[in-house]
Amino acid sequence: MSLPLAGRHVACLMGGLSPEREVSLVSGAACADALERLGARVSRVDAGRDIAQVLTALKPDVCFNALHGEWGEDGVVQGVLETLALPYSHSGVLASALAMDKVKAKAVIAAAGVKVPGGGLYSRFDVARDHVMQPPYVVKPNAQGSSVGVILVFEGANGPPTEVLAPGWTFGDEVLVEPYVRGHELAVAVMDGKALTVTEIVPSTGFYDYEAKYGEGGSMHVVPARIPAEVAERAKAMAEGAHAALGCRGVTRSDFRYDDINDLLVLLEVNTQPGMTPTSLAPEQAAHLGIGFDDLVLWITEDAYARGGAGGGTTSR
Template sequence: MSRAPSETHVAVLMGGLSSEREVSLSSGKGCAEALETAGFRVTRVDAGRDLAQVLAGLKPDVVFNALHGDWGEDGCVQGVLETLAIPYTHSGVLASALAMDKDKSKAVLKAAGLKVPGGGLFDRHEVARRHVIDPPYVVKPNAEGSSVGVYLVREGSNDFATEVGADGWTYGDLVMVEPFIPGKELAVTVLGEASGPRALTVTDITPVKGFYDYEAKYAPGGSVHVLPAVLPPEVFEAALRQAEAAHVAMGCRGVSRTDFRYDDVKDDLVLLEVNTQPGMTPTSLVPEQAAYVGLSYPELVRWMVEDATCPR
């Protein structure tokens, strides 16, 4: 993008239709304010089914996609933006769709030589009835983010079964079940720069209580972030390089975030997933890591807008 910020109209998509609507509203608010601070002309758009018509009327120069979850993060909105020929931030249709499907993305990452958890997809009703793998293990929707619908199951625990087996469950009949990997929860932000992907740093995330679930991610004080993470140098370096490799393998562009678990007893680093639309809320990891390497929030969102493209 060659225009000056003051000459650039950015539509910030937020809210949307998914279970991650509230997270997206928070991300979108922060990004819109940061873009205004950086000098852009900004329109906030609460994305609904009429998104194509709204954008056709607004005629923005760039779309900043701050949506999370299905429809906004899984390639659907990306397809709308490409149909309208509007440059947009973050990954394209294929990478977005792939990253939202945990089963398929694990297959791609494994084929790229990256270590991913075992387990697989199971019918949720079967998972609610019995242990399909030996506990402890993690149950999660195959196509959700922000730790929505995620449960850590230990020996003798069955409180999750009521939710997973309920008629009101809205996250699909197939759920991902993976062995629980003890140790540290790690995250790495990658910027897809012209010279190649650049990993920023590694954050060690410790939930204040229990598991790193939705509340631990987004509630104020829900988790403690240590950055840079205190790790053996070779593990720190491996996390950086593997996050860059995952960014490439998945076909990401713009910003991505890769999540790991590191078992410091077994010295085992396992890649959990790649997020193509990482959170940009006040407690989110991406702006925190960017600030650590000297990139302010307004500078980060400006870079994302300048990186926006629309594949032809």
């Protein structure tokens, strides 16, 4: 019996140039291992600025994009793959660029009727000088993922978040400031336009930061979430609506906060290339519905190849 990807050459793009490089290397390794178990000939590509030359030499049938963050997830690499006429996984140029820009994505999602937090873009120098809104609030880079650079400012804080002026701040001079929504941290994966289920994330640190997401024992995932069925259905509908409004394809993951006291559910952001690490949410949700990790990787790969067609090339939607 032949394996489903026998005879296919898949380039698995991982690593990259963003602060999320280490997470991408783990995601990419897990996906490459699965692709090999599925029978594919896999080229593991630690993506750099020579990616066009590397892929031109490799001539893969399809690219599995396991990059995270800027450059790999924001439409830039997608544009290179379009130019090379190579089928690739996940969202296209426009949806990738739009989803990565949190402020613009929120505007599009809100226009589609999905509730998002308030707030807006501010100069990091103004943010460090004085509170730009009444605490509690959240400060985050406008174009990063994995909670990189996120700062919480709680009620009673001694002053504004001066961390944004630290020498190591490399996330731009404009930051997104949003009201902090108390309550449950939720996530919903969408696959082929349909929401899978709702996960409740319980971080051991009290905040779902980078370490809570990827560190050993950093958080507990409860699937399905311990919320009323009506709220779960609302979250799934919102995730599907956001996925469609941004023009996403393949698998995405939407992140939410749910204030159970005030029955307030808000969508924080949409991730167009959700993590595929051992602790990642999308694979857990798929497994909860009986879709194993290899089957999920297979579906993502076949979805990409089908869109590109036998002659390569994709659409940028």
